[in-house]
Amino acid sequence: MTATWPADRLVGLYCQMYLVRRFEERCLELSRKGLIPGSIHLCIGQEAAAVGAASALRSDDLTVATYRGHGHVLARGIDPRAAFAEVLGRQTGLCKGRGGSMHLTDMSHGVLPPNSIVGAGLPIATGAALAQLHKGADRVVLCSFGEGTLNQGGAHEALNLAAIWSLPVIFLCENNQYSEMTPAYQMIKGDSFATRVAAYGMPTTKVDGMNVQAVAEAVAQAVTRARNGEGPSYVEADTYRFLGHYQGDPGTSYRPVDEINYWRARDPLLLLAAQLSAEAGMDMRLKAEEESIEVALDTAQQAALDDPLPLRDDVWEGLYAAG
Numbered sequence: 474m475t476a477t478w479p480a481d482r483l484v485g486l487y488c489q490m491y492l493v494r495r496f497e498e499r500c501l502e503l504s505r506k507g508l509i510p511g512s513i514h515l516c517i518g519q520e521a522a523a524v525g526a527a528s529a530l531r532s533d534d535l536t537v538a539t540y541r542g543h544g545h546v547l548a549r550g551i552d553p554r555a556a557f558a559e560v561l562g563r564q565t566g567l568c569k570g571r572g573g574s575m576h577l578t579d580m581s582h583g584v585l586p587p588n589s590i591v592g593a594g595l596p597i598a599t600g601a602a603l604a605q606l607h608k609g610a611d612r613v614v615l616c617s618f619g620e621g622t623l624n625q626g627g628a629h630e631a632l633n634l635a636a637i638w639s640l641p642v643i644f645l646c647e648n649n650q651y652s653e654m655t656p657a658y659q660m661i662k663g664d665s666f667a668t669r670v671a672a673y674g675m676p677t678t679k680v681d682g683m684n685v686q687a688v689a690e691a692v693a694q695a696v697t698r699a700r701n702g703e704g705p706s707y708v709e710a711d712t713y714r715f716l717g718h719y720q721g722d723p724g725t726s727y728r729p730v731d732e733i734n735y736w737r738a739r740d741p742l743l744l745l746a747a748q749l750s751a752e753a754g755m756d757m758r759l760k761a762e763e764e765s766i767e768v769a770l771d772t773a774q775q776a777a778l779d780d781p782l783p784l785r786d787d788v789w790e791g792l793y794a795a796g
């Protein structure tokens with residue numbers, strides 16, 4: 474990592490992480506009240522990976538996230554009201570309420586459709602990057618996924634193709650230490666996912682995924698390579714999800730309390746706030762920023778709750794196949 478960035482820049486990243494954290498805590502409350510159809514997979518604890526990575530992108534770059542993608546989507550600047558509305562299944566949602574939490578999509582912000590098939594994002598990102606090359610565009614594709622994904626065959630085919638064709642992709646592995654309830658160390662012989670990826674012939678970097686500046690810098694380097702036609706890179710952010718795999722999983726039966734406490738003490742928001750608080754007046758400034766984000770989220774959430782559900786008569790709209 475280079476020298477610490479100026480406070481204003483870090484405050485911007487803090488605010489984005491706070492927005493993601495509070496959006497998701499609100500989603501959890503809404504889910505517990507039975508207002509969210511289906512499952513939600515929260516990235517609470519992993520905000521620095523999503524926010525740091527998105528900060529390295531240009532507004533016309535592309536993002537391919539996963540079912541744990543709220544953070545990536547919000548960090549690309551999507552309107553929280555449209556995100557709430559989609560999660561709540563409303564007509565005004567990003568996908569008109571038909572996608573829900575796992576499919577937040579907004580092409581106007583470069584967010585391609587994510588999905589819940591583990592490993593499916595890598596071939597999609599590689600294909601999107603190939604399209605950029607054919608178009609002569611200099612857009613890059615950020616592809617985020619979990620470490621468990623690196624045991625999926627399609628993921629490896631995509632990594633290989635991206636490498637041999639020198640495609641502009643940044644493969645961001647958010648190593649949150651678990652794939653559902655299975656610890657990462659039980660899934661591979663040896664201890665390194667990066668070593669596997671390096672075998673395809675692309676640079677790999679491991680970074681502290683709880684340090685937003687460190688993630689931002691590592692991804693920015695990979696973006697520069699990709700934009701210069703030097704091909705893909707792999708960045709692995711070491712991180713942790715503070716809650717369960719999905720809203721119905723307490724996340725405590727298969728994870729030692731000491732381990733959870735260790736990572737919670739490395740909360741990316743707390744770490745950055747502590748670092749920033751060395752500046753005079755910073756605590757007050759962060760508090761004021763948090764308050765204004767709460768107000769914006771209150772408004773967005775209430776508007777989405779007041780929005781209508783999709784109509785039964787519209788059920789065939791947006792389908793490729795006729796009924």
Ligand SMILES: Cc1ncc(C[n+]2csc(CCOP(=O)(O)OP(=O)(O)O)c2C)c(N)n1
Pocket residue numbers: 541589590591592618619620621622623649651652653718
């Ligand atoms: C092809 C496929 N296999 C299995 C599953 C079930 N599944 C859903 S999430 C998940 C864990 C993936 O772990 P990881 O890639 O580390 O991502 P994380 O959930 O930790 O963010 C599994 C096995 C699935 N959705 N798709």
Ligand SMILES: [Mg+2]
Pocket residue numbers: 619620621647648649650651652653
């Ligand atoms: Mg994982």
